[in-house]
Amino acid sequence: MAQLLSTCFFILISMQLADSSGVFELKVHSFTNTGSVCEQSRDCQIFFRVCLNYSLDVTFITLLCNNGTVQIGTFDADQSFISSSAPITVPFKFKWPGNISLIIEAWNEESSSDQSTENWYRMINRFTTNKRLAVSKGWSHDVHRGEKSELRYSYRVVCDEFYHGDNCSDFCRPRNDPFAHFNCDATGNRICLAEWKGEYCAEPICSSGCNEDHGYCEAPGECKCRLGWQGPLCDECVKHPGCLHGTCSQPWQCSCKEGWGGLFCDRNLNA
Numbered sequence: 001m002a003q004l005l006s007t008c009f010f011i012l013i014s015m016q017l018a019d020s021s022g023v024f025e026l027k028v029h030s031f032t033n034t035g036s037v038c039e040q041s042r043d044c045q046i047f048f049r050v051c052l053n054y055s056l057d058v059t060f061i062t063l064l065c066n067n068g069t070v071q072i073g074t075f076d077a078d079q080s081f082i083s084s085s086a087p088i089t090v091p092f093k094f095k096w097p098g099n100i101s102l103i104i105e106a107w108n109e110e111s112s113s114d115q116s117t118e119n120w121y122r123m124i125n126r127f128t129t130n131k132r133l134a135v136s137k138g139w140s141h142d143v144h145r146g147e148k149s150e151l152r153y154s155y156r157v158v159c160d161e162f163y164h165g166d167n168c169s170d171f172c173r174p175r176n177d178p179f180a181h182f183n184c185d186a187t188g189n190r191i192c193l194a195e196w197k198g199e200y201c202a203e204p205i206c207s208s209g210c211n212e213d214h215g216y217c218e219a220p221g222e223c224k225c226r227l228g229w230q231g232p233l234c235d236e237c238v239k240h241p242g243c244l245h246g247t248c249s250q251p252w253q254c255s256c257k258e259g260w261g262g263l264f265c266d267r268n269l270n271a
Contacts, residue, residue, distance in 0.1 A: 021092065021096075022157060022158060022159045022160055022168035023092070023157070024052060024156075025087040025090075025155060026052075026155045027155070028048065028151070028152075028153045029152040029154065030151075031150070031151050032149060033124070046106055046124065048105065049105040050105070051103045052100060052102055095167040098132050098134060100131065102129040103128050104126070104151060105127075106149060106151070107124065124148060125147075125149045129142060133157055134157070135166055135168060136157070137156065139156045140154060140155055141153075163188075164186075164188025165188060172189070179200075180201055180202050181202065182201035195220030205217075206222060207223045210223035214234045215234030228250075237250055238251050239253065239254055240252045242264045243265055244264055244265050244266040245260040245266065
């Protein structure tokens with residue numbers, strides 16, 4: 001029961017959650033009542049109660065939906081109702097599981113502002129949907145018909161901005177600050193800005209030709225030499241201090257040219 005309580009969400013029109021990863025949206029398009037459902041239809045109004053459970057197990061859903069009432073609109077019980085209101089939204093902050101059990105109940109409101117669901121005889125009809133629902137911008141449409149009524153509605157699941165993937169769990173928000181420099185593609189992959197590289201696009205791209213082993217950069221377009229190397233591209237070794245007529249292939253060497261010797265290649269062997 002505790003697990004079911006943790007996964008059952010009551011839909012309230014005013015519900016707002018911050019930092020969600022996605023949103024379940026529900027539109028009620030029309031409700032048609034084909035018979036008299038109120039003892040005094042002149043004063044009778046209808047409201048809906050909606051329950052959404054993120055699994056295909058509807059066990060105990062009715063018990064868990066107490067206080068899950070939502071006023072979609074007031075209308076005469078013996079007339080048709082067409083809704084043009086915005087979708088009802090239920091944000092979630094977890095990986096979308098892909099399954100839903102949706103219950104929509106139509107109830108009598110026998111008196112003004114009385115939306116009690118304790119008396120079951122006042123429930124006009126109940127419509128239940130159990131299915132797998134993938135993340136998509138497209139709407140799934142349903143029509144449920146009962147003995148006294150017909151309900152047309154649609155629903156979908158969409159990821160919030162910066163969330164991507166089949167379950168809205170891949171987060172990618174563009175940034176350009178000292179820690180990262182990237183944009184995001186439609187699937188949530190990081191796309192480095194020009195002159196940056198690396199997994200998080202935090203490594204600057206050095207100037208063209210800068211030796212990858214002996215040079216580095218702290219900002220794009222630079223080429224700073226590591227100890228023992230020099231030159232515009234950091235590909236020239238630094239000779240041993242005092243080396244006069246010598247060369248090097250590695251830092252601090254002093255390999256004498258022909259005709260010269262000594263520790264600093266300063267001794268003329270032809271003298």
